[in-house]
Amino acid sequence: MGGENCRFEIKERVAVITIDRPPMNTLSRDTLEEIGTILDKIEGDGEVRAVVLTGAGEKMFSAGADVTEFAGMADPESAEATLKRMHNLFNRIERFPKPIIACLNGHALGGGNELQMSCHLAVAADTAELGLPEVRLGIMPGYGGTQRLARLVGRRRALAAMLSGERIPAQTALDWGLVNRVVPREKVLEEAIKWAEQLAGGPPLAMKGILDAVVRGTDADLEQGLAIERENMLSVIRTEDAIEGVTSFFQKKTPNFKGR
Numbered sequence: 001m002g003g004e005n006c007r008f009e010i011k012e013r014v015a016v017i018t019i020d021r022p023p024m025n026t027l028s029r030d031t032l033e034e035i036g037t038i039l040d041k042i043e044g045d046g047e048v049r050a051v052v053l054t055g056a057g058e059k060m061f062s063a064g065a066d067v068t069e070f071a072g073m074a075d076p077e078s079a080e081a082t083l084k085r086m087h088n089l090f091n092r093i094e095r096f097p098k099p100i101i102a103c104l105n106g107h108a109l110g111g112g113n114e115l116q117m118s119c120h121l122a123v124a125a126d127t128a129e130l131g132l133p134e135v136r137l138g139i140m141p142g143y144g145g146t147q148r149l150a151r152l153v154g155r156r157r158a159l160a161a162m163l164s165g166e167r168i169p170a171q172t173a174l175d176w177g178l179v180n181r182v183v184p185r186e187k188v189l190e191e192a193i194k195w196a197e198q199l200a201g202g203p204p205l206a207m208k209g210i211l212d213a214v215v216r217g218t219d220a221d222l223e224q225g226l227a228i229e230r231e232n233m234l235s236v237i238r239t240e241d242a243i244e245g246v247t248s249f250f251q252k253k254t255p256n257f258k259g260r
Contacts, residue, residue, distance in 0.1 A: 005031040007056070008038050013049040013200035014193055015042045020056040024063035027111045029082075031066075036089055039096065046259055049200035051096070052192045053119060054103035055112075058185065061102075061128065064110025065143070086111075086143045090118040095215055097208040099199045103192035104128045104179065109167070114143040117152060120211060122178070123192045124170040125185035130178060133165035151218070153178055203241040204259040209233065 005028065007018040017038055019025045035053075042048040055061040093100060093115075102108075102116035104124040113130050116122055124130075132141045132149065140146065141162060150158040153176040161168060173179045183191045199207070209232035217225030236242060240260040248255035 003030075003034040003037070006034040006038065008041075010042075010048060011193065012197060013047060014052060014196040015048045015050075016052045016054070016193065018054050018056050019062055022057065023060070025055040025057070025060050025112070026063050026066040027115065028066040029069060029085075032086065032089055036092070039092065043097065046204075048098065049202075049204055049259075050098055050196040051100040052103050052189075052196050053093075053100055053115075054189060054192065055105050058106060060106040060112075061104045061108040062112025062115060063107070064112045064114070083142050090114065090144050093118040094120075095212070096120075097211060098204070099196070099207060099211065101192050101196050101199075102179075103189055104130070104170075105185070105188055107131075107167070110134055110141070110145075111143045114141060114145040114148065117148040117178075118144065121180050121195070123181045123183060123188055123195065124173060124179040125188040126170050126182050127185045128170045128173075128182075129167040130170070130173050131165065131167040132162050133167070135163060136165040149178075152176075201257070203236075203239075203245060203255075203257040205239050205241055206236050209236045 005019065005021045007020050009016050015038075017035065019027075019031060021028065021031055042051065099121065100119045102119035102122040104116060104122060105128075106125065107128055108116045108130045110131075110133060113132055116130070132145045134141050146158075146162065149161065157176060168176070168178065170179065170182045174182045181191065213225070213229045213232050217228045220228070241257045244257060245255045
């Protein structure tokens with residue numbers, strides 16, 4: 001399943017989306033629209049509990065924007081419309097109600113790094129490098145990189161990386177908190193899917209509540225964040241899954257969460 005630029009399959013309760021646009025897996029307009037269409041399909045599918053987003057091949061998760069499309073951004077209105085479209089898609093990924101794991105099979109550069117930063121979690125191959133090298137082309141990150149990188153790794157590290165355009169090795173990205181795990185390249189997809197399967201066995205409504213509280217809450221002040229947490233907790237605590245979880249704890253058995 002999928003389109004011309006993305007492959008899509010469901011393994012157990014995990015959806016695996018693969019950007020397949022050799023040789024660099026660049027993010028053309030059509031590629032990003034395909035990702036959005038796939039998200040439409042799986043968001044309301046109760047059988048899908050977690051998502052893995054990766055790239056085809058061994059060297060590149062994604063090299064970012066398709067520079068051949070830059071000519072279409074020549075006038076300010078077209079450029080602004082394109083940037084808003086990208087912001088909307090990456091915001092949607094960040095706010096998706098099911099965990100999305102970025103599986104960095106290779107380098108994540110420019111828009112590719114901005115895409116992986118919009119995912120909830122990330123596993124990187126030990127050979128991967130991450131970066132926002134736009135400054136070397138005389139431009140700047142425009143798909144959310146200036147905001148998400150600073151939030152993930154801190155202002156000074158983010159500024160140093162973006163002002164120089166230098167690549168960040170996978171281990172450094174792990175030390176900074178830009179990715180969650182680093183594994184040998186040949187095992188990176190296996191590790192990401194295994195992690196997604198573990199998450200898929202959890203309570204979907206509680207996970208949705210956690211994702212929402214963290215994403216919305218960290219963009220608000222503490223009191224607003226706590227209000228979001230209360231709202232989501234009050235919604236989750238009344239569910240069948242909550243009863244199942246507590247009952248299973250006392251009965252010392254594995255809970256069977258159904259998303260109700």
